[in-house]
Amino acid sequence: MRFVIIGAGAVGGVVAGRLAGSGAAVALVARGPHLDAIRRDGLLLREAAGDSRHHLPAHATPAEVDWQPGDVAVLAVKGNDTQAVLEQLPRDVPVVCLQNGVANERAALRLFPDVYAICVMLPSAHLEPGVVVAQCAPVPGILDIGRFPGGVDDTSREIATHLTKAGFVSQPRPDIMRQKYTKLLMNLGNAVEALCGQVEGADEPAAILRAEGETVLKAAGIDFATLEEDKARRGDILQLVPVAGSMRGGGSTWQSLARRTGTVEADYLNGEIVLLGRLHGVAAPANETARRLVVDAARTGKAPGSLTPAQLLAAMRTS
Known part of the structure; x- marks a missing residue:
């Protein structure tokens, strides 16, 4: 099995470095200055125990990869880039969604028969070209995996074995999407952290977003793990x-x-x-406001922390 990791940023880069360090076959797809740095100097993985550099085949697009039998396409791009990546993959390759959110797997299943979901619990960073940082030790992350929409098979077990050998905690789970919806609820607060930074008072808008998210998921009939279950797994x-x-x-x-x-x-x-709320007749104004504000912040080049929690709360309450 060769892992073709598409998106060698924070999560994809750490997984790539760890897998390569454990002896697995790995190829990368990256872009821009990050790709240039990897091709020139290798991928630098920084960890508390020390740095490691990995000289791996690196490509600008999935279409450039020399796809081989036994390859697995590991998507580690943001959800907004998923569709463009899927359209460049050979149709017989297994697709693994090493991504936040819950829309990637459904998009992949429209085109590919074998789709796998990983619930990403992997604090990591990518802030400079050619460099990724694993921010937890001694275990860098928890990467449970299962087939989409459900079940476990030999491929998911083999991937979990490779991830475990690379130092991650990884279990094959037939109910992986239940876990991923719980991670989605946690990720609703990403917008708050980006807009406000890690400051006192940011917990309040994050709690509002999560509560609204839980209400919408329940209205949609979507099961998700409880906070207690999530804490027990972590x-x-x-x-x-x-x-x-x-x-x-x-x-x-x-x-x-x-x-x-x-x-x-x-x-x-x-x-x-927001989408699920519209489909099931439940308003989600707080999440729509957070979505709009952080998308606008990215589009206009604003730095993290451009709003105070009070300003964000005011915007959410008047939406």
Whole structure:
């Protein structure tokens, strides 16, 4: 099995480096200065235990990959980039969605018979070309996997075995989407962190977004793991540690604003709740406001922390 990791950013890059370090066959798809740096110097994985550099085949698009029997396409791009990636893949390759949100798997299943979902619990960072940072140690992350829409098979078991060998905690789970919907609820707060930063008072708007999200999921008849179940699965596995003297700055949406990428995946996080609410007759104004504000912040190049929690709350309450 060769892992073709499409999107070698924070999550995809850490998984790629760890898999390669454990002896797995890995190829990358990246873009821009990040791709240039990887081709020139290799992928630098920074961890609390030390740095490692991985010289891996790196391509600009999935269409450039020399696809082989036994390859697995691992999508680690943001949800807003998924469709463009899917259209460039060979139709017989298994597709693994190493992504936040819950829309990627459905998009993949429209085109591919074998689709797998991974619930990503992997604090990581990518803020400079060629470099990714694993921010938990000694275990870098929890990456449970299952078939979409449900079930477990030999491929999901083999992938879990590779991930475990690479140092992750990974279990095949037949109910993986139940876990991913719980992660979606957590990711609704990504917009708050990006807009307000990690400041006092940010918990309140994040709690409003989550409560609204739970209401919408229940109206849609979508099951999700409880907070107690999620806490039990995480336990004390994920321990944030300083890497090169620095602690974690922020999550994926925060990093997108910090890097001035121009886009964020809020349409597939907060926007998923908005969509489900519209489909099932439940208003989701708080999530629509958060989605709109963070998308606008990315489009206009605003840095993280452009709003105070009070300003965000006021906008949410008047929407």
